[in-house]
Amino acid sequence: MVVALDEQLPxxxxxxxxxxxxxxLHIAPKYxxxxxxxxxxxxxxxxxxxxxGVDWWPREPRFEVVYFLHSLRLNTRVxxxxxxxxxxxxxxxxxxxxxxxxxxxxxxxxxxVEFRNHPNLERILMPSDWEGHPLRKDYPIHGHKYSYQEx
Amino acid sequence: xEGKTHVESLDARHELQVxxxxxxxxxxxxxxxxxRMTLNMGPQHPSTHGVLRVVVELDGxxxxxxxxxxxxxxxxxEKQFEVKKYQQGVPLTDxxxxxxxxxxxxxxxxxxxxxxQLEIPPKAxxxxxxxxxxxxxxxxxxxxxxxxxxIGAMSVYFYCFREREEILKIxxxxxxxxxxxxxxxxxxxxxxxxxxxxxxxSKVVERLAQGIDEYHNLLTSNPIWVNRTKGVGSLPVDxxxxxxxxxxxxxxxxxxxxSRKDCPHTSYEKFDFEIPIRxxxxxxxxxxxxxxxxxxxxxxxxxxxxxxxxxxxxxxxxHVLLPDRERMKTQMESLIYHFKIVTEGFRVPEGSVYQVVExxxxxxxxxxxxxxxxxxxxVFMRTPSFGNLQSLGTMLExxxxxxxxxxxxxxxxxxxxxxx
Numbered sequence: 337m338v339v340a341l342d343e344q345l346p347x348x349x350x351x352x353x354x355x356x357x358x359x360x361l362h363i364a365p366k367y368x369x370x371x372x373x374x375x376x377x378x379x380x381x382x383x384x385x386x387x388x389g390v391d392w393w394p395r396e397p398r399f400e401v402v403y404f405l406h407s408l409r410l411n412t413r414v415x416x417x418x419x420x421x422x423x424x425x426x427x428x429x430x431x432x433x434x435x436x437x438x439x440x441x442x443x444x445x446x447x448x449v450e451f452r453n454h455p456n457l458e459r460i461l462m463p464s465d466w467e468g469h470p471l472r473k474d475y476p477i478h479g480h481k482y483s484y485q486e487x
Numbered sequence: 488x489e490g491k492t493h494v495e496s497l498d499a500r501h502e503l504q505v506x507x508x509x510x511x512x513x514x515x516x517x518x519x520x521x522x523r524m525t526l527n528m529g530p531q532h533p534s535t536h537g538v539l540r541v542v543v544e545l546d547g548x549x550x551x552x553x554x555x556x557x558x559x560x561x562x563x564x565e566k567q568f569e570v571k572k573y574q575q576g577v578p579l580t581d582x583x584x585x586x587x588x589x590x591x592x593x594x595x596x597x598x599x600x601x602x603x604q605l606e607i608p609p610k611a612x613x614x615x616x617x618x619x620x621x622x623x624x625x626x627x628x629x630x631x632x633x634x635x636x637x638i639g640a641m642s643v644y645f646y647c648f649r650e651r652e653e654i655l656k657i658x659x660x661x662x663x664x665x666x667x668x669x670x671x672x673x674x675x676x677x678x679x680x681x682x683x684x685x686x687x688x689s690k691v692v693e694r695l696a697q698g699i700d701e702y703h704n705l706l707t708s709n710p711i712w713v714n715r716t717k718g719v720g721s722l723p724v725d726x727x728x729x730x731x732x733x734x735x736x737x738x739x740x741x742x743x744x745x746s747r748k749d750c751p752h753t754s755y756e757k758f759d760f761e762i763p764i765r766x767x768x769x770x771x772x773x774x775x776x777x778x779x780x781x782x783x784x785x786x787x788x789x790x791x792x793x794x795x796x797x798x799x800x801x802x803x804x805x806h807v808l809l810p811d812r813e814r815m816k817t818q819m820e821s822l823i824y825h826f827k828i829v830t831e832g833f834r835v836p837e838g839s840v841y842q843v844v845e846x847x848x849x850x851x852x853x854x855x856x857x858x859x860x861x862x863x864x865x866v867f868m869r870t871p872s873f874g875n876l877q878s879l880g881t882m883l884e885x886x887x888x889x890x891x892x893x894x895x896x897x898x899x900x901x902x903x904x905x906x907x
Contacts, residue, residue, distance in 0.1 A: 384731060390865045391865075413843075438873065460557060463558070
């Protein structure tokens with residue numbers, strides 16, 4: 337499957353590795369949507385399990401957005417790993433899997449990675465007027481201040 | 488209420504939240520003849536099963552659009568993992584899905600054990616399976632009790648909690664804690680299984696087997712229950728798959744998806760059980776699937792009781808697991824190990840793993856990233872309730888308000904799972 341994908345979309349796959357639990361494909365950021373479309377429509381990955389982010393600060397590119405895809409038919413899972421720099425947006429895949437909606441919102445809320453063409457990209461877990469992105473490594477563990485009462 | 492979304496709230500921020508968001512249609516129809524009402528099923532509500540806010544727009548009693556808002560229970564558990572050592576993270580996992588503690592413990596422990604490449608002895612694995620299935624039964628009992636209570640069958644709530652009490656007594660016997668047990672830890676179990684556990688568990692299981700049938704009959708022979716739950720809350724199956732719905736909801740739609748069979752872990756492959764499937768895809772089908780799951784869990788627990796292997800209940804890994812206390816007090820080597828593990832923690836090799844288990848609510852997965860130190864670099868919890876709750880807006884379109892409660896109950900989400 338990896339070979340077929342490579343033929344279809346050359347230069348999309350930056351690297352491929354085998355982790356403890358399966359295949360990880362490292363994808364270049366601008367190819368996220370085509371790769372996901374291929375995997376959904378041709379390779380039979382009907383489900384997206386989750387999308388999350390990892391902050392590798394101070395390593396660059398800073399954020400790693402990980403997509404977990406699952407195929408029921410083939411009973412396999414594959415992980416897509418995309419490294420983005422701070423401020424670089426990614427293409428949203430909500431039009432492929434509607435279940436990606438809240439996961440992308442969560443990555444935006446907690447890491448600050450923007451997703452283009454997302455139906456309603458706004459904070460989901462934090463209050464809507466929160467400043468800062470909590471899961472970043474330079475965000476303090478206790479938050480910015482101890483008392484959040486309105487002064 | 489003409490055309491303006493009005494939310495009763497003392498907090499100005501909440502009004503801003505509702506009025507600000509795009510994607511909600513304007514309340515009044517263009518010809519002005521029908522008016523819609525915006526109703527806020529606010530975070531405090533007995534039937535939203537936690538602090539969930541659903542802003543619904545009603546046309547009469549039919550919901551035109553529903554928008555769930557979450558984040559009221561967000562406590563930053565994922566961030567807290569990054570400042571704790573691996574073994575210290577186990578109690579955090581209890582609190583994520585506080586109704587299925589052991590399943591979360593299991594998922595995290597399995598993930599870290601895979602990174603550590605630890606070999607868990609069969610006795611520990613079978614005990615884990617038995618306790619996870621008991622936890623599944625306990626969680627389904629709460630679901631049944633609260634779901635029935637929301638629809639109006641109050642006595643079922645009391646019966647279910649009475650049954651669950653016996654299971655909580657079992658957990659207390661094993662770990663000292665009724666709910667937040669942290670009994671399944673990295674490397675095996677937390678403590679040695681207590682003397683006499685076999686008799687207690689078999690007695691409880693016999694009572695449970697009878698009880699499940701009683702409650703099933705109690706509800707299915709009630710025409711009100713059947714009328715309120717049949718034909719309610721369907722979505723096309725491929726839309727459900729796309730939306731990321733997992734667990735009993737997707738099994739009630741005919742899709743045979745269960746991580747215990749699809750990617751077996753912890754010796755689940757040695758147990759003989761079935762995955763209940765229904766095709767009706769409504770609230771009643773989900774009810775039947777969960778009742779049948781309880782029966783299958785009882786079957787698994789009986790097999791575990793009959794065939795429990797003997798042997799060690801922890802892995803043989805002195806650099807990971809704390810030594811026995813007596814040995815720690817008498818032998819120098821054990822003391823050194825104890826000291827190093829408690830103060831520095833054990834280092835996990837670099838890598839990442841996405842471990843999937845079947846929680847009572849659906850597909851639960853932990854994504855653990857390690858950078859080689861004694862603290863996790865990133866732990867992401869793919870919780871089933873978060874994935875299922877996304878579909879609430881779609882599922883509630885065109886549904887009556889009274890049915891929306893039935894639908895929300897059948898979704899069996901837990902806000903700790905959703906918000907973490």
